[in-house]
Amino acid sequence: MTGLKLFRLIVWGAVAVAGGLFLGLSGLMPGQQRGQPAITSAGIAAIGGPFKLTSHNGEPFDNARLAGKPYLAFFGFTHCPDICPTTLFELTELMTELGAATDRFNVIFITVDPERDTQELLAGYMTSFDERIVALRGTQEETDAVVKAFAAFARKVPLEGGQYTMDHTAGVYLMDAEGKFAGMLDMHEPRKTRLQKLRRLAGGNT
Numbered sequence: 001m002t003g004l005k006l007f008r009l010i011v012w013g014a015v016a017v018a019g020g021l022f023l024g025l026s027g028l029m030p031g032q033q034r035g036q037p038a039i040t041s042a043g044i045a046a047i048g049g050p051f052k053l054t055s056h057n058g059e060p061f062d063n064a065r066l067a068g069k070p071y072l073a074f075f076g077f078t079h080c081p082d083i084c085p086t087t088l089f090e091l092t093e094l095m096t097e098l099g100a101a102t103d104r105f106n107v108i109f110i111t112v113d114p115e116r117d118t119q120e121l122l123a124g125y126m127t128s129f130d131e132r133i134v135a136l137r138g139t140q141e142e143t144d145a146v147v148k149a150f151a152a153f154a155r156k157v158p159l160e161g162g163q164y165t166m167d168h169t170a171g172v173y174l175m176d177a178e179g180k181f182a183g184m185l186d187m188h189e190p191r192k193t194r195l196q197k198l199r200r201l202a203g204g205n206t
Helices: 003-018 021-025 083-104 119-128 140-149 191-202
Strands: 052-055 060-062 071-076 106-111 133-137 154-158 164-168 172-175 181-185
Touching: 052 140, 071 083, 083 106, 083 119, 083 133, 083 191, 106 140, 119 133, 181 191
Parallel strands: 071 106, 106 133
Antiparallel strands: 052 060, 052 133, 071 172, 154 164, 172 181
16 A cells, blocks of 8 residues: 555545544635625625745745646645645546646645745645645745735634644635636535536636
């Protein structure tokens, strides 16, 4: 059994035991977070915008790197017990199933826990997932700015022993080639629905 498969079994085992415990703690869908996104004159939620972060490879990464190509954006953190690794595994499998269509969009994973998620830690963490997924981190100020830009939510939740977890928005943002919000990918949706959304985002047939 490979390390990836073993890790997946451990993750899914934790999900089965914990049930929906962390769905409320570390996974909120947009609209469930405190505050609401700004609305443009066209009546469309203002989601997305300029940001400057650093990739898990240590390279500067900003929104200009994504211009002209659709992309997926997901917020999370490496110490997340279930939602984050499960979502990244699901994205990896969906990308594999889509084949060449995957090359028509980018995928970014933005940590909401820059205090613990160093560039080195993120680099090691991402080896378990599709190599085309780019993990991003920033200073606390940069992190707060990108969370706000996507109308997302992230909050530190203290635990016993001086530890903490992060309460954050769940779901994957779908952004079009112009950087405009195109919907959400919910990992609780049927697999067929998720594939249809990704093919549509990539400009393919449903």
